[in-house]
Amino acid sequence: MRARLVPLLRAVVIPAAVLLLWEGLSRAGRVSPQILPPPSQVLRRWVAYLLPTEPFDPASGESRLLWLVSGELPRDAFGSLQRVLVGFAIGAGLALPLGLLMGAKEWVHQLFDPLVQVLRPIPPIAYIPLSILWFGLGNPPAYFLISLGAFFPVLMNTIAGVRSVDAIYVRAARNLGAGEGVLFRRVILPAATPYILTGVRVGMGVAFIVVIVAEMIAVNSGLGYRILEAREFLWSDKIIAGMLTIGLAGLGIDLGMNALNRRLLRWHRGIEQGR
Amino acid sequence: MPDPIPSRAAAGAMGTTGGDRMPDAMISARGVRQVFRAGGREVVALDGIDLEIQEGEFVCLLGPSGCGKSTLLNAIAGFVPPSAGSLRAGGRPVTAPGPDRAMVFQEYALFPWMTVERNVAFGLELKGAPRAEIAREVDAWLHKLSLQDFRDRYPKDLSGGMRQRVAIARALAIDSPVLLMDEPFGALDALTRRNLQDELLRVWSELRKTVVFVTHGIEESIYLADRVVVMTYRPGTVKRIVPITLPRPRDPASAEFNELKKAVAGLVMEEQLRHQEAEAHGATAD
Numbered sequence: 318m319r320a321r322l323v324p325l326l327r328a329v330v331i332p333a334a335v336l337l338l339w340e341g342l343s344r345a346g347r348v349s350p351q352i353l354p355p356p357s358q359v360l361r362r363w364v365a366y367l368l369p370t371e372p373f374d375p376a377s378g379e380s381r382l383l384w385l386v387s388g389e390l391p392r393d394a395f396g397s398l399q400r401v402l403v404g405f406a407i408g409a410g411l412a413l414p415l416g417l418l419m420g421a422k423e424w425v426h427q428l429f430d431p432l433v434q435v436l437r438p439i440p441p442i443a444y445i446p447l448s449i450l451w452f453g454l455g456n457p458p459a460y461f462l463i464s465l466g467a468f469f470p471v472l473m474n475t476i477a478g479v480r481s482v483d484a485i486y487v488r489a490a491r492n493l494g495a496g497e498g499v500l501f502r503r504v505i506l507p508a509a510t511p512y513i514l515t516g517v518r519v520g521m522g523v524a525f526i527v528v529i530v531a532e533m534i535a536v537n538s539g540l541g542y543r544i545l546e547a548r549e550f551l552w553s554d555k556i557i558a559g560m561l562t563i564g565l566a567g568l569g570i571d572l573g574m575n576a577l578n579r580r581l582l583r584w585h586r587g588i589e590q591g592r
Numbered sequence: 593m594p595d596p597i598p599s600r601a602a603a604g605a606m607g608t609t610g611g612d613r614m615p616d617a618m619i620s621a622r623g624v625r626q627v628f629r630a631g632g633r634e635v636v637a638l639d640g641i642d643l644e645i646q647e648g649e650f651v652c653l654l655g656p657s658g659c660g661k662s663t664l665l666n667a668i669a670g671f672v673p674p675s676a677g678s679l680r681a682g683g684r685p686v687t688a689p690g691p692d693r694a695m696v697f698q699e700y701a702l703f704p705w706m707t708v709e710r711n712v713a714f715g716l717e718l719k720g721a722p723r724a725e726i727a728r729e730v731d732a733w734l735h736k737l738s739l740q741d742f743r744d745r746y747p748k749d750l751s752g753g754m755r756q757r758v759a760i761a762r763a764l765a766i767d768s769p770v771l772l773m774d775e776p777f778g779a780l781d782a783l784t785r786r787n788l789q790d791e792l793l794r795v796w797s798e799l800r801k802t803v804v805f806v807t808h809g810i811e812e813s814i815y816l817a818d819r820v821v822v823m824t825y826r827p828g829t830v831k832r833i834v835p836i837t838l839p840r841p842r843d844p845a846s847a848e849f850n851e852l853k854k855a856v857a858g859l860v861m862e863e864q865l866r867h868q869e870a871e872a873h874g875a876t877a878d
Contacts (some may be wrong), residue, residue, distance in 0.1 A: 488671055489701040493715035493766060494691035503714075507705040584705045584746040 354554040363558035366390040389543070393559075394566055397528050397539040400456060401570070404463025405524045409517060411464070412471035416513075419472075420479025421505060433472065441466035441527050449535050459531040466527040467520035474516025478509030511585055518574050525567055540566065616683055617644035618770060618802040619668060623677035626663050626828075637663045639827035641677065647769070648800040652813035652820045654856070656864045660828025661806045662774055668804060669695050669772050681770060691715060694763035698775040700755040702747040708758050709734070709743040715766035733761040737791065753784035760788075764795065771796075773805045777812070789815060793840065810857050814849060815842055820856060825863040826870065832859055 336356050342348055343355035350358065369387045386392070419426045441462050448458035482505050490504045532541030544559035626638035637660040645651050653661040666672045667679055670689040679686040681693055689695075694715075702711050712733055716726045734740045737757045747755055756776055763771060777785040793816065796803055807813050813820045820834040834856055838848055 485697060485699060485701045486703060488689070489695070489697065489703070490714075491671075491689040492669060492691070492693070492695045493762070494718040499718060504703065507703070510705070584707075584748065586704075586748050 351551055351553055354557070359554045359557045359561075362552075362554040363390075363561065366555060366558055366562075390558075390562060393538060393540045393543050394562060397532065397541065397563075398566065400459045400463060400531070400536075400539065401521075401524050401528050403456075404460045404528070405467045405521060407460060408464030408467030408524070409471045409520060412468045412516075412520075413475055413513070416472045416475025416516075417479055417501070417506065417509075420476040420509070421501070426476070433469075437469050437473070441523065442530055445531070445534055448531075454535050454537070456536065458535045459528065462531045462535075463524045463527050466523035470519035470523060471513070471516040474512045474519070475509065478512025478516075479505055481512060482508040510581055514578055514581060518578075521570055521574060525570060529563060617680075618647040618649070618682060619643070619645040619804065620680045621664070621668075621677065622679075624664070624667060624674045624679055625676040626660065626667060626672070627675045636827035638667070638674070639829055641828070641830060643821065643830060645802060645804060647802055650796060650803045650816060650818045651805065652817035653804065653806045653823060654808065654810065654813045654820050654860065655823035655828070655831075656825055656860060656867050657808060658867060659823040659825050659863060661808075661823050663828065664823075665695075665772055665774050665804060665806050668770075669693055691719065691766045692768050693770045693772055694766055694768035696756070696759050696763050696771065696773045696776045698778050700747070700752075700759045702755055702758055702762070704747050707744050707746055708739055708750070711747070711758055712739075712761045712765050715762060719766065729765055733765045736764075736795065737761045751784075753780050753788060756780065756788060757791075760792065760795075764799070764801075769802060771801045771803045773803065775806050775808070778807070778809075785812070790841075792816070797840070810853055810860060811844055814838075814852050814856060815844060822856065822859045823863070825867040831863065834859075 340355045340357060343350060343353060367388050367390045369384055370389065373384050419429055444462055444465055448461045452458040452461055486504050486508055487500065490500055529541035532539035533545045536542055540559055540563050544556045547555035547559060621641045621643045624638055624641040628635045628637055641664060653664060655661050667674045668681060668686065670686050709730055713726050713730045716729055734743055737760060739757055739761060742750060742754060777788055805816060814836055817836055820836060822831045822834060824831045842849060
């Protein structure tokens with residue numbers, strides 16, 4: 318009992334102290350609530366942001382579950398998440414096959430590497446003006462920017478992963494009768510997965526940053542848009558509530574990545590440590 | 593002291609087993625030469641290798657490190673084609689690696705992302721064997737090498753000895769007539785090594801595969817082989833072929849065993865000395 322309780326207490330003591338200090342400062346009137354609203358007010362705002370805006374109307378034929386997530390926050394969060402997933406799928410879906418080929422075939426690497434090296438250092442954010450010119454406003458420029466952000470980390474790590482495949486595995490597979498196709502699918506791809514998953518993780522992180530920025534500039538919904546909108550009205554409580562939501566969404570993505578890692582890398586030595 | 597090693601001519605000509613089976617050797621090397629380029633210099637790893645290995649024979653390639661014994665094995669496996677000379681296996685010229693010459697590597701080379709079971713099944717799957725047959729074969733091999741309780745483990749969770757068992761099962765499962773083994777027990781402790789040696793001999797006497805076994809262990813080679821091929825240090829050539837006619841199971845403590853060991857050790861020591869001299873010479877020359 319004690320052994321479980323003590324670490325738990327240690328884990329909450331600093332956050333609790335910060336919250337108490339913050340609440341105290343705001344309540345004492347030392348700082349304007351417009352600059353820094355007390356956490357209790359942020360929480361109230363967060364709940365209001367989370368709850369449905371309309372009362373439940375059984376006559377509309379809508380399911381209760383759909384109504385429960387009809388609030389502003391759930392819709393924003395779903396919107397942002399959907400943009401991340403679609404953009405990431407496009408970016409990683411292009412980067413993975415190209416990376417496998419560039420890693421395995423020297424001539425493909427020679428063909429594409431110069432272009433990659435020139436484009437890679439450009440931050441995806443720098444593509445925002447061009448993306449709006451090309452795709453207008455809304456989801457398309459966001460997909461473009463997010464896929465760009467995910468593309469390079471996945472590409473570079475896939476190339477490195479294929480190149481790091483121990484030649485002994487290739488020898489063993491050829492010795493057992495593997496042809497080129499089998500070698501790729503069943504030896505090189507799985508052997509490169511630890512690297513590829515690192516790329517996926519980094520790419521996901523970049524995609525999540527890019528989605529917030531893209532929503533602030535090119536989209537009229539989503540978590541990024543919402544906190545910028547709240548600033549227009551000087552709703553600092555809503556800004557902070559939105560930021561906390563972004564943080565929670567990021568944490569959720571990270572936990573998902575961890576689960577994926579554990580699932581795909583059960584066989585890998587380093588999996589117990591590190592993460 | 594009587595020389596327990598017959599003359600080279602006599603030794604080279606006789607195959608101790610399988611002599612009355614097939615006129616054609618299972619593996620034959622003629623004038624095999626292997627040249628590597630290292631830092632702008634040419635290194636002759638193998639030169640003028642003539643060797644015939646009969647079907648069902650257990651042959652050890654023995655020599656100090658740098659004698660090219662692994663190079664010869666890799667050439668037979670088809671990983672690195674020889675620079676000159678001819679290499680034939682099963683009557684056909686060696687052009688590429690293939691499942692007719694199953695290899696067991698010193699570093700096991702198990703696929704770490706596959707369980708023990710999947711590793712053993714891999715070669716059978718590549719052959720396109722039916723699912724039921726694969727399951728049956730894998731079962732049989734796991735039992736034969738006492739791996740049945742580890743079938744769902746990943747290689748990282750196995751000891752070195754266990755890993756090498758899996759590698760042997762994987763190589764044997766594809767039913768290749770030739771088994772190539774590159775210092776397979778080199779990284780194991782003495783007890784595990786003896787265990788696996790006995791197990792290998794058991795499987796070999798049951799299946800009569802042709803085994804080419806690379807080692808630098810003198811005792812190991814005499815314990816296992818029908819013939820021990822002692823190689824020279826760089827360039828690697830066949831120094832002497834020593835037939836081992838002791839009945840199996842062999843007792844490393846017996847007088848005959850030790851006499852052979854002393855004689856073979858003498859041959860290896862000569863090459864070891866050449867090796868050291870070459871290195872000392874190389875150090876002053878550079």
